[in-house]
Amino acid sequence: MNAIDHPLVAAYLDSVARETPGLPAERRAELLADLREHIEVSDARDDAGIRAVLAELGDPRTVAASALAEEGTTSPAPSPAHVADGPRPAGPLAGRQAARIVAALPALGGLLLLGSPYAGAVVLAVGLALLWKSPLWDARHKRIATATSVAVPVLLLLGGLFLAGGGIGPVELLLIGAFSVGLPAAGALVLMRALRA
Known part of the structure; x- marks a missing residue:
């Protein structure tokens, strides 16, 4: 097995990419290509050799911080990039899947409010907390996703007020239902598109 194909190397490079x-x-x-080249040139073949090469390169957070400092940008909040015995064994899809879940949680919470207010409120709160802590989106995208997710409870509240007054008909119910599904989906779509950009 070539050193660059080793799972530890893939996890290391993924960690550097996540930190930058x-x-x-x-x-x-360019940074990832330089790291790959250094690892390939080392000609390490076994786990011990690869671990030694990765240790020589340095902790992914340190490598990322150095690259960010050279570029004149600041590092995002640090994330745990290692398990006890080496780089986290997460492939590139693991990061994308986690981001997709974070993007979908606020919308899912808003939709859950239609059937189960307590579960929906919990999922909505957790989703928004994870969204606002994530460095993957800028404040504009986070505001859009928050507004579209919180719109569902507001629509339900307004619908309830109109129902109590007897002033809501089937067309209004249909509109509330369409907005309750469409707005959170639009917010999740905005976050997903921002990930691809």
């Missing part, structure tokens, strides 16, 4: 969202795409690609 503030780098321009071209600079991040």
